[in-house]
């Protein structure tokens with residue numbers, strides 16, 4: 001399998017090429033194109049979150065813990081009527097800080113350890129169906145919770161999936177020993193639709209993916225954008 005540095009280097013090249021191509025043709029602004037590049041690189045890190053103690057896993061759980069802390073603190077602040085501490089641009093309370101810290105601690109350690117216990121490297125997390133879940137999960141969250149244009153949210157989900165796919169393909173390429181024209185034992189374990197050794201989890205992932213597809217609106221704006229891109233190319 002390809003190592004962390006190879007994955008980041010290949011995704012970095014793809015992200016730079018795609019983002020600058022989009023920006024130069026004026027299909028998106030430079031800042032939006034660069035953000036797409038960041039999503040593509042993030043997507044390339046996601047399949048290896050099942051490597052225990054690896055960088056992708058640590059970064060993901062730190063990010064999730066931060067998100068959980070912000071959500072917990074805001075919920076407590078909204079419910080609370082007691083005294084608050086006012087900082088520049090921000091109102092806080094001791095209870096909100098405590099709830100935020102507790103949520104951070106819970107996600108960063110017990111949840112991360114539980115994930116390490118139940119996941120296996122190159123298991124379900126390293127499959128296309130989970131790549132689809134990350135992409136559509138982001139689109140669902142973005143359309144409901146972010147004040148970002150729907151087109152950008154769809155493009156970010158697509159970049160996330162593309163990065164994920166590049167990772168799986170690269171791992172598969174690395175399982176072929178080109179010099180000795182020999183196929184390593186890991187061949188076929190990287191690029192898979194789901195995890196045959198974990199049918200219950202795979203079925204659940206497919207069911208959630210189907211649910212997301214059903215809930216999400218048809219991406220008219222994405223297809224429109226792609227069509228105008230095609231027209232520009234010729």
Ligand SMILES: [Zn+2]
Pocket residue numbers: 001047048126167171190
């Ligand atoms: Zn991998």
